[in-house]
Every structure is written in structure tokens, then in C-alpha cells.
Amino acid sequence: MSITTKEIKLVVVFQNATEDELQLILKNSIVRSIEENEFFFFQGDDAQYLYILTSGQIKLMQSNPHGQQVNLRTIHPWQMFGALGAVRAEATYPATAQALEDSSALAIESGFLHKMLETSPHISFDMMTLMTSYIQEMQARYRELATERVEQRVANALIRLAGQSGIRSEKDAGIVLSFSRQDVAEMTGTTLYTVSRLFSEWERQGIIETGREKIKIIKPHDLVRIADGLEK
């Protein structure tokens, strides 16, 4: 299955690119497909490519020297990843990219990317705008981690995930997420145990329903209330 320029336009930083530029991008990139739990790259690897996810889902995570890790974000189709390393010459990736399901991505060679950024100013501009939104998100999450209790952070994470990747199950209007307790813990800077206890409590209250690597949100409104810290 080959990729068309029309599809590449779905990538926000390429939405203003010309047909010629899109063609050039396609010509100078390769498709890489990996299976669930495999890695596109590891933190510290030489940043050779910028990736565009075309199918599947991947997570970006960062580890500290002692191996503990945090989830920075999950990437959905037609989003970029690996950009932080690839836009700078001679850089390494600051994070690790692991597939949550079988995934394919378009890999754009960083040398080519640099040339294109020089000759196509609007791409630099759009990329800068995208970067500013990432900074804002990271700053907000940083503040959240610094000032909010675990309960609020987990509720917030569920709300955020529901907005990004939630699948609405028509039948009963619940929103289904596919993440393990461990995943959620790494997203919110807490532990698997604490997340499990919270989920149990919320299930008792009818706010969510849980299963193995499944969370169904029944009462989003109650989650928002918890996230706001109005609870107790």
C-alpha cells in the first residue's frame, strides 16, 4: 500500500506544503513497519530519521539512569515523532518510541529534512508553531505533576486519552481506552498499585468499568469533577 501526497497533507506541518514539496518528501522517505512492542528507536540513538506514523499507535517514553520510565505521549496516525532529534544536526533522540500495536511509519532522512527546511520556510514556521504547542502541553503537565494529587492526575490522563484515542461504543455511550494500569501509571508519575486501587474505587462508584488493559468511561462528568480537585 503506497502513500499519496494527499495523505501527507494530513500531517499538520505539511498542510501548507506545495505538491512539488510533497512529492519530494515521498521520494526521499522510506516506509518502516514494526510489530507490537517493537521499537522505532531508543533514547540515545543517533537521530537519523523523522517519522510520520501512517498506521498503528506508538508511545514515546523517557527513562532515567536507573531505568524508571515515564510516558511522554502516544502518537496516532499522521502525527510526527522523532522530530526533536531529527531537526538538529548530529543529535540523538531524547526519547524511546515503542509500538503499542503493529505500526507503519514514513521515515524521512534527517539530512534531507534539513535541506528542505532551508528551502521551504513555511514548513519551518509550521513546525515552530507545532513545537510551541508541545511546550505548552509539557508545561501544563509539569504544573499538574507538581501541584496536583495522584487522583486528579489520573483522572486528567483518562480525560486526555478519551479526547485523543477514545472509541465511542455506540451501545451504551461509554468511551473505551486500551491501556494497562502500568501505562497509566507511567503517564501520571505514579505506580501500578495506586492506579489499580483508584480504578477499583471508581468502579465501585460506577464512574468507570475496567477489564484487562481496558478502561470504559461511564461518567466522564464525574472524572472532570475529580480532576478539578473538588472531591473531598
Added chain:
Amino acid sequence: MSITTKEIKLVVVFQNATEDELQLILKNSIVRSIEENEFFFFQGDDAQYLYILTSGQIKLMQSNPHGQQVNLRTIHPWQMFGALGAVRAEATYPATAQALEDSSALAIESGFLHKMLETSPHISFDMMTLMTSYIQEMQARYRELATERVEQRVANALIRLAGQSGIRSEKDAGIVLSFSRQDVAEMTGTTLYTVSRLFSEWERQGIIETGREKIKIIKPHDLVRIADGLEK
């Protein structure tokens, strides 16, 4: 005291700008001076200007709905601030900028900035590169907050501050920082009390010397050891 184009070149995103562009920037900007503890802007204000600090020192902080705040970064002369709001049309500042001492800044009107970014691609590019470095820093701090103990985070903050703004006192080779316990607490997501207790302990061990809004680092090496979590 007027500002020269040579000085503007000290700003990293303008280091590749032409003399003409620098002149234009100077022509389309005004100087704003404020006193210690005053504000350049508040979180939520319309982002009318991008600022370049010319003298003094300011801190960027973010508050949550309940008024608790975190320090995002401190800005030193010839660094930009307010960029996150100003580069996007119709945006508001995501943080508050408060002067730590009497300060002056060059205020560049955001409308003019947009025009300049369109016509001067290398500025977009340099700004994007700067933004990527901010993201990396925020991601690293986020991970730190999520995985490290308070002790390590405070030690890390001191090391970071020493690198940025520390003044080497020739006499005894100590590095002096001017921050209150409260400031450090807001930088590391902890409380004034905990920072005070840590400082007391470290002073007992001869790692630092403290005073009112002063921290002198005596043994940086020991701080690094604590930051690495090798302690206990």
C-alpha cells in the same frame, strides 16, 4: 541607554539575522522597564508582545486554578520570553512573567513579528530549533519530577541554577545563588518547609552555606552525587 543591533545579535534566534532585519526589529519595538516584583504580563493576558530581556532577571511561572504555582524558568539578559503566546495569532500567554530585580526588556509587537517570520525564514528556523531545546528540557524536568525524590530534584535545581546564573565568588570558590526557599520549592514541585529542612541538613554536612535568599554551593560534587540518587 539605547540598544544597538550588535546587542540584538546576542539573542540566539537573531544571531543569523541581517543588519537590515536587526534595524527593522529595533524600529518596531519599544523598551519596557519595570521594578522588582512587578509583572511584564500575566498568564491569560492577550499576547501582544514578544520580549527580549535587556537587563535584570525575571521568572516565568504558571498557576493552577487553585492558585498554587510552579516556576518554569528564569530568564537572563538577551533571552526571549513571551514567545509561546506571541508567535501564535490571537493567543494568550500561558505563563506569568515577574521581575526578580529591576528589569528592562525590548517589546516586539506580535503583528510585526508575524510579518517578519514570513519574510525571514532563517528566524523561523532558529526559533524552531530553540523551541525543540525547550521541549527537551521540559521533558527531562517532567521525568525528573515523576521519577526522582525531592532531595534529588532540589540538588538538580541547584546545579542547573549554578550553571545558568551562578556567580563565582573568587575568594573561596563557592557559587552563590540568590533565591528564597519558596522559589526553590516552586522550581522543584515541593514545599518551602522541605527545602528548608534539606538546606539545613546540607549545611550541617558542609555542602552548602545558606543565608536569607542566598545559597552558596561549597561542594558541587556532593550535590551531583545526591542528584544522581547515589545517596542512601
Added chain:
DNA sequence: CTTTGTCTTTGCGCTGACGCAAACAGGATT
């Protein structure tokens, strides 16, 4: 020199969250 305001220290009690350990659950494999 005294006053005032701000910053700092420290005792004390409290609790949110951690993390081990052991049991349990469900899907996939043989």
C-alpha cells in the same frame, strides 16, 4: 535603636502514596 515585615527554621502530627508479597483472572498455547 526600635519597629516592622519578610524570610527561615524546626517540632510535631498526619497521611497519601509507595511497594512487597501473595492470590487471583483471563487469554493464548499445547
Added chain:
DNA sequence: AATCCTGTTTGCGTCAGCGCAAAGACAAAG
């Protein structure tokens, strides 16, 4: 059906860090 593997739950003990309150220390102003 039996086994394995991975994810989940929950009891239990522990403790890092919080936050009040009250006292102390320093700097600037009167």
C-alpha cells in the same frame, strides 16, 4: 483441560514529604 504468561487486585506495613504553628533571624525603614 491443563499450563503458562501476563496483567490485576488487595492486605499490610512503612515512610517521605506535607503543612500548621510558633519562634527565631535578618534587612530595611522610621
